[in-house]
Amino acid sequence: MNDTAKTPIRLLIHGASGRMGQALLRLARERDDLVVVAAYSRSQPSQRVIDGVPHFAAAELGGAPEFDVAVDFSLPDGFDPVLALCAARGKALVSGTTGLSSAQNAAINDAAAGIGVVWAANYSLGVAVLTELVRRAAAALPGWDCDVVEAHHTRKLDAPSGTALHLGAAVAIGRGSEPHYASLRAGDIVGEHTVQFAAPGERLELIHRASNRDIFARGALEAAVRVAQQAPGRYGLAELMFPNL
Structure with missing residues (x-):
């Protein structure tokens, strides 16, 4: 027996029936440092226990079991209850x-x-x-033209993507002005x-x-491990994962 083994971090997955929620559940099972103690979906689950994980409807969130970190990939109208639960506990x-x-x-800043x-x-x-590289490049090249070009699958409706806007915000921080945006929707990108x-x-x-979409779930799980060890505060992903970048 390894006396140095750490107790796994207890996760609550909110938005478990969505694409990201399903990926989180699947990938968490592959890790020894995490254990999912509850999964919540918008509607009533067809089974109460799936692969050893208790499943609940979002309306039952107030009775959640003990957890260390909640991982939320839901919808805006379902966000407030999970933030309130985390703040209360x-x-x-x-x-x-x-x-x-x-x-x-x-409300995030307050929590x-x-x-x-x-x-x-x-x-x-x-x-x-x-x-971070974009922010630095924008600061170093303030007089250059800047464009953010994004491509996604044909089912993605919002344009520019949230990531493109996030990168554009990094450009604006670096040089004080927004870039131009271009969006492509094709195939299964x-x-x-x-x-x-x-x-x-x-240029x-x-x-x-x-x-592969699993990269997003893996990143969220890594963030859960890191933030469980941090003091209260609002953390950016780069700040949390790469503090010396």
């Missing part, structure tokens, strides 16, 4: 729910006074690094983002390509 929250209102973002909160539009660790800086005679491109 003093537990950390990792969320990738997009489309939040200004009031909901303000971060007492718990660790991570919110990101994209949980790819590569995109987290790309965002998981996600491609290019940030291009151009000047007469030269710099920073590119991230996703070929």
Whole structure:
């Protein structure tokens, strides 16, 4: 027996019936440092226990078992209850729910006074690094033209993507102005983002390509492990995962 073995971090998955929720459940089973203690979905689950994990409807969230971190990939109208639960119990929250209102973002900041909160539009660790590189390039090349070009599958309705807007915000932080955006919708592209800086005679491109959606779930699980060990506060993904970047 290994006396140095650590107790697994207890996860609550909110939004378990969605694509990301299903990936989180599947990938968490492969890790020894995590255990899913409850999974919550918008509607009543057809089975109460699936692969050893208790499943509940979101309306039952108030009776959640003890957990260390909640991982939320739901919808804006389901976000408030899970944030309130974490704040009330003093537990950390990792969320990738997009489309939040200004009031909901303000509520995240308020909750971060007492718990660790991570919110990101994209949980790819590569995109987290790309965002910092983009900010630095924008600061170094303030007079260059800048464009963010994103490509996704034909079923994606929002354009520009949330990740493209996130990268554009990094450009604005670096140089004080937003880039131009271009969006492509074709085939089954998981996600491609290019940030291009151009000047007469030269061009710099920073590119991230996703070929598998599991990268987002893996990033969220890694964030859950990290934020469980942090003091209260609101953390960006890059700040949390790569503090020395």
